[in-house]
Structures are given as structure tokens and as C-alpha cells.
Amino acid sequence: MDHPLISITVCMRDAEEWIDDCIESLVLQTYRPLEIIAVDDGSADSGLSILERWSGEHNGIPVRVFSQNPMGLSAGRNLAVEKSKGEWVAITDIDCRPDPYWISEMFSVSDGLGDEEVWAVTGRTIFEKGETKISKLRSDSIARKYSGRPRLASLANGPCSMFKRAALDQVGGFNPEWYHAEDMEVSLQIIQAGGVIIHTPDAIVNHIAESSKSVFLRKRSRDARAHVRIRRKFGKHGVRKPNGVIHLHDFVSDAERVVWLFPIALLGLSFSMFSLLTFQSPIRNGVILVSIIWVFLIVKRGNEFLWSIALWHGAILGLSDIILGRNGHRKLVKREDQS
CATH class of the missing domain: 1.10.287 (Helix Hairpins)
Structure with missing residues (x-):
């Protein structure tokens, strides 16, 4: 299998305490050829200056840094895609620490089986348990989500996925107007267009513990708010493929x-x-x-x-x-x- 260039993209805002650990985990990826595109979305802290220290080549991997006014995650992802050069574009989050084999494991299944037209591959996110009841609740909830997940997925999760550039171009990228769940919208549009999303549990991304109760509740409210939009646009149970078959949602929340x-x-x-x-x-x-x-x-x-x-x-x-x-x-x- 030929190894094309893969671009890892990561966006951040006011995340100075997480930058070094995240970027270090990205430059330790085993896959080659690889590039890293980092976008600062109008941080008010020292995040951009910390990020710019990583600009250059590390372990043979070029790291390029860009910044924009605060426009949101979708706009940041779109800028990263625009500046990237890879045939595949991977996305992760600044509060994540991908395993060194994350990209390699996703690429190893990217050809699919038979005549599958693979447009995206998604891995498995593991939340650290942390020290609080909330962080343990979140960790256990995410683990249950992934435990029974099928090979053919309906969601390429934001922290641990990669997309064919051509697929992102075809569906129009990430919609900046969407309040949240931009990864789910793109995923469902891919399935609507006839593409396949492959899930591999061996492509692991570690997520820092979600320890704050207020942050946890704010994110769950945001999830529910986005879920209203998802159901309104794509239907209650899943998304219709070109052949008329409904692809059911497989990543159901607790x-x-x-x-x-x-x-x-x-x-x-x-x-x-x-x-x-x-x-x-x-x-x-x-x-x-x-x-x-x-x-x-x-x-x-x-x-x-x-x-x-x-x-x-x-x-x-x-x-x-x-x-x-x-x-x-x-x-x-x-x-x-x-x-």
C-alpha cells in the first residue's frame, strides 16, 4: 500500500496548558509522510506564542502554525484543511494525546473491504478517569459508547478521525454556522453521499480527564442543543444512504x-x-x-x-x-x- 501524505490538524483557543503535551504526541506519530497544521482561534492567553515555538520540523515532521480571529472550531478546521496538503486530513483536539500509532492504525484500514468507498476512518477516544466523580462518570460513559461500536460507523469523532480531502471538499467542509457537532454533520453528509466511515478500536486517542462539574454540564447541554439540529436535518434514527437504506446512528449517548x-x-x-x-x-x-x-x-x-x-x-x-x-x-x- 502506497503511503500518501497525511495532514494532522488541531485547533485551539485559550488552551495554553494543553498545547505542549498535545503537539508532542503528534510529532511522535510513527506514520510517514506526515505534516501537522495547528490553528489558533483568537486566543486571549499565551497559547499562540506557545504554539509558535513548535513551528518548524520535529522528528522529520513539519509543523505549521496559523491564527485567525475567534470564529469557532468549524472555521478553524476549515482553515487548517485549506492550508494542509495531505490526501487525508486527520482531526484531533488540543486536550487530546494521540497514541503514537494512531495515524498508522487508521491508515491500515483505509482501503476498506471489497468495493467499500472509504471516505473517513475513526478511532477510539479514551477519557482519563481523573480524581472526581464527574471525571469517572464521563470516562465510563465514553467507554460504554465505544464498547459495542460496529466496524461501519455513522460518526467520525472530532478527537480521533481522518477524512479523505476529496470527501471534505465534496460535502463542503465544516459548517461554521453550526453551533456544535460539526464532526457529526460532516459524517452524516458523507454517508448521504455514499461514502463509508470505518471504525477501528486500535487507533487510540487519550483525552484528558473532564473533571469540572460545570464544564461537564455545559458540554452536555451543548450536546443536547446540537442533537435537536441533527434530528431536524437528518432524521431521528439515522441517515438515508443513496440506495435508500437508513444507516442507523451507532454512537448513542448515555x-x-x-x-x-x-x-x-x-x-x-x-x-x-x-x-x-x-x-x-x-x-x-x-x-x-x-x-x-x-x-x-x-x-x-x-x-x-x-x-x-x-x-x-x-x-x-x-x-x-x-x-x-x-x-x-x-x-x-x-x-x-x-x-
Whole structure:
């Protein structure tokens, strides 16, 4: 198999503490020929100056650094693709540390089987467990996602994937208008166009622990907000291929397991309040006991309960995006031009 040039692209904003470890892991990749394109998306910290120290050649791998005004991850990825020269374009995130064989493992399966037209290859992201309950929850959740993932995937994940340049050109690259989940949009467009995404669990990318509860909840809200857009544009269960077959989503979140905790808690609280105001003893005493047990169960699953609230918050924001026609949504109701 001929070895074409592969470009690794990484974008960052205000990530000074992660840059050195990330770029070092990229210049330790075993695959050749390789180039690294790094884009700073308008950092306010010293990230750009740290990144520029890596500009040049390391281990025979050229590293080129570019910067732009803060325009978002999709715009940064597009700039990186534009500046790159590889036949394949890999993407990762600045808070990731790819295994040295990451690119080699993805390239080893890039020919596919039979007449498969492989347009993208995705690996496996492993979140460090960290020291907090939230970081362990996140690590376990991601591990469950990958554990049963099939070879033919529906998502080329942002931290650990590579795309054929021609495929990115055909689908128009990453949409800067999309609020989040730009990797999922491109992936589903690839499948719509007849391309195949291969998943290989041997192409490993290590992700730093997601230890902050506020960051975790903010990201889960953002995921839910983007999910509204994905479902609206591509359908509820999957994406239709050119032959009419639906390719089902294979990277399903644990959100389905926790999303109903918040509404169930509200329902239980409402029933308890109604019962306390309506019924007399001893029924009232029973209701009080049930309410205490109910509160105990919620507290015991506190992080998952907050996760559920974040999902509903994101869903509400997603619905508002539809109404207002923002963040990649077409307007729900278009006003006719006034003549």
C-alpha cells in the first residue's frame, strides 16, 4: 500500500496548558509522510506564542502554525484543511494525546473491504478517569459508547478521525454556522453521499480527564442543543444512504439513560405536594415517607440528575434556535418579502 501524505490538524483557543503535551504526541506519530497544521482561534492567553515555538520540523515532521480571529472550531478546521496538503486530513483536539500509532492504525484500514468507498476512518477516544466523580462518570460513559461500536460507523469523532480531502471538499467542509457537532454533520453528509466511515478500536486517542462539574454540564447541554439540529436535518434514527437504506446512528449517548430523571423527579414532587394537600393521615404519612425515599434516590444519583437537567436545558435552547433560525437552523417560519 502506497503511503500518501497525511495532514494532522488541531485547533485551539485559550488552551495554553494543553498545547505542549498535545503537539508532542503528534510529532511522535510513527506514520510517514506526515505534516501537522495547528490553528489558533483568537486566543486571549499565551497559547499562540506557545504554539509558535513548535513551528518548524520535529522528528522529520513539519509543523505549521496559523491564527485567525475567534470564529469557532468549524472555521478553524476549515482553515487548517485549506492550508494542509495531505490526501487525508486527520482531526484531533488540543486536550487530546494521540497514541503514537494512531495515524498508522487508521491508515491500515483505509482501503476498506471489497468495493467499500472509504471516505473517513475513526478511532477510539479514551477519557482519563481523573480524581472526581464527574471525571469517572464521563470516562465510563465514553467507554460504554465505544464498547459495542460496529466496524461501519455513522460518526467520525472530532478527537480521533481522518477524512479523505476529496470527501471534505465534496460535502463542503465544516459548517461554521453550526453551533456544535460539526464532526457529526460532516459524517452524516458523507454517508448521504455514499461514502463509508470505518471504525477501528486500535487507533487510540487519550483525552484528558473532564473533571469540572460545570464544564461537564455545559458540554452536555451543548450536546443536547446540537442533537435537536441533527434530528431536524437528518432524521431521528439515522441517515438515508443513496440506495435508500437508513444507516442507523451507532454512537448513542448515555443521555437516553438519564434524560428522564428530571421530569420523573418533577412528576414525583408534584404528586407528593398534591397528596400532602389532599389526603389525610395515615395516607399523608405514607406520602411523606415516599417523598423522603424519592429525595434520597435523587441525591444518590445527583450528578446524573444534574446531567438530566442540562440535557433539557440544551433541548430548550435547541428549540429556541429553530424558532429564531440561528446556529445552523433554517427559520421555522419564513417571512415573505414585502414588495
